[in-house]
Amino acid sequence: MFNVMKKIVLLFLGLFVVSFSSCDTNDDDFYNTEYVRVNGLVTIETQASYAVGDKITVNCVVDRLVNELGQSTPLDIRKTTNNAPSLTFSYVLEKQNGSEWVPVSVPANQMEVSSGQLQNLGFYLATAPYDTVQDAYVFRAGLPLLSSGTYRLSYGYNSEETDVVELRSNSASDAITLLIYTTSNALNNSGFYTFTVN
């Protein structure tokens, strides 16, 4: 009897393992998130040269209707996200110190934010709220360059991607969250905009 029980228990364990090893991912993902690709939504306002006291400015304008890659009709972001109030993305400003790159931390009172919000969380979290007049999500902010040296700006802090910027809609929990992969100008192949402040 003991042997029969042992075999049945082993059979059951086998069934258990097979059941779980064949699991796909449709029980453990975020099913309210849609991923789309729209190029050219974020811009670094580059200058030919920089001096101490200048600002490095990042600009983001996302119209309600955008050209989604691979689709023949414009994508309505407002309708998709059930009127999400804002989009967010992040970036990092670093300064070269010998062979190391050190994050540049600018206090909030020295940031020059003309549209949206910018938070210093070790990286910079940019929020582009929806502007009813422009019918677009808009962000623009400059960070002062307080000392001379070599700097670089990148968008990959919260992402493994180096050549894309991830814009995320702040949708209600039961609405669709839109994750827009976009591009920024001026980045090199490693995903950095590197510049020198004299």
Added chain:
Amino acid sequence: MRKLAILLLLFSFGFSWAQEQTSPLVNKKNEFRVDVLQALAYGKISVSYERFFEGSFSVGVNGNFSNSARIEDDYNNGFRNNIPRYEINPYVRYALSKSKARYYFAEIFASANGGDFKEIVRENSGGNGFYTIKETQYNDFALGGSLGYKMYFKDAFALEVLVGFGSNLTNKEMSPDVISRVGINLGYRF
């Protein structure tokens, strides 16, 4: 002394065996159960019927109907893409112990199950596209196995603990991969 001990032991086994053969449970062929674990933990109504045969086999059917607020919230907030609404689970059981009053058992079960499913689709309206959540219903069929332990009180009232899993087979894109049969059941045999 040693012979006496062996004799007593054999006698006690024989007495126990005779007790099991004459247990009132032998003549009670039907049982209804309710799963208290599923009801309390998941807001799920789970009822079962079991028909006992001579020997170690029995057959039965279990019905589950779910309306859990927690699962509904997870579904609405995007943590899952389906809500199981019903399961009809016929099963065959084999008792692994000789005792009729308390025994381990193994079962194989089938499951006809279904519920709600949602996915994000792209639609067009007025020349513009937008993504929206589309909800449909799914139905699937699963096979699985379980192990459990059952004991009776006053030769009629049953307490049963069951752990089992099955795999959906025909509509995995929409249905849950795994059907679980985990429960603590209270029942009445007659």
